[in-house]
C-alpha cells in the first residue's frame with residue numbers, strides 16, 4: 001500500500017457540469033465526487049501530546065517498524081479503506097464504480113474459509129469512500145473498515161445454523177461481516193457501553209433486513225458476566241476486546257481527555273485478559 005504522497009494523485013481534473021456521459025464515464029465521475037467529499041472530511045489535526053507519547057512508547061516497542069505504523073496512524077485515508085459490500089442490499093452501480101476506481105477483492109483464495117457471499121474490496125492507492133448515512137427503512141450498500149478486521153471473522157468459520165456470540169460488538173462491523181458469511185442459528189450481539197450499544201443497534205438496522213433482525217439478540221451486559229452464564233450455549237464466540245483506540249486519541253481536540261486516556265489505556269490489558277479468560281475456562 002502506498003502512503004501519503006499518493007494523496008496528490010487522487011485529485012481529479014475539473015469537469016464541465018451537466019453534460020451527458022456514457023455509463024462508464026458516469027461511474028468514474030460519481031467515483032470522483034465521492035472521493036472529493038471524503039477528502040474534505042478527513043482534514044484532521046494531530047494532537048501533539050499523544051503523538052509524542054506514541055513516539056516514545058512505540059519506538060521502544062516496535063523499533064524501525066514504528067515509522068510505517070506512524071504513517072498509517074497519521075493518514076486517515078488509510079484507516080477504513082476497505083469496502084465490505086452488503087449482500088442484503090446489492091447494487092450493480094456501486095460494483096461498477098468500485099471497478100472504475102481500481103478496486104479489487106481484498107481476499108483471494110486459497111483460504112481455509114472464504115464464503116462467496118463475503119465481498120470486500122480494496123485498492124492499491126488508499127482512499128476512503130464516504131460512509132453512507134443511516135436512513136430508517138433503507139439498507140446501506142457498504143460498510144467501511146480496515147480489511148484486517150475481517151481476519152478474525154474468517155478465522156471463526158461460522159456455518160449456517162451455528163449459535164454465535166459477538167461479545168464486544170459495537171459498532172457492529174464484525175457482526176455485519178459474520179452475517180455476510182452465514183446464517184447463524186442464534187446470533188447474540190453484546191455491547192456493554194450504553195451509547196455504543198445504540199450505535200450497534202443502528203448498524204444492525206442499517207445492514208440487516210427485518211426477518212433476520214428478529215433472530216438477533218442484542219444485550220448490554222458486561223462481557224465478563226456472560227462467561228458466567230452459559231458459554232456452552234454457543235458454537236462460536238468472537239471476543240473483539242476493547243483496544244487502545246490510538247487513532248482516535250491521536251486526533252483528539254481535547255488535550256486533557258487525551259492525556260487521561262493515555263493513562264487509562266494501561267488498564268486495558270487486564271480487561272482484555274478477563275474477557276478472554278472466561279471463555280477459556282468455560
Ligand SMILES: C[S@@+](CC[C@H](N)C(=O)[O-])C[C@H]1O[C@@H](n2cnc3c(N)ncnc32)[C@H](O)[C@@H]1O
Nearest residue numbers: 168169170171172173174192193222223240242
Ligand atoms: C474493539 S471494539 C469492538 C468493535 C466491534 N467488534 C466491531 O467490529 O465493530 C470493543 C468494544 O468492547 C466494548 N466493551 C468494553 N468493555 C466491555 C465489557 N466489559 N463487556 C462488553 N463489551 C465491552 C467497548 O465499548 C467497545 O465497543
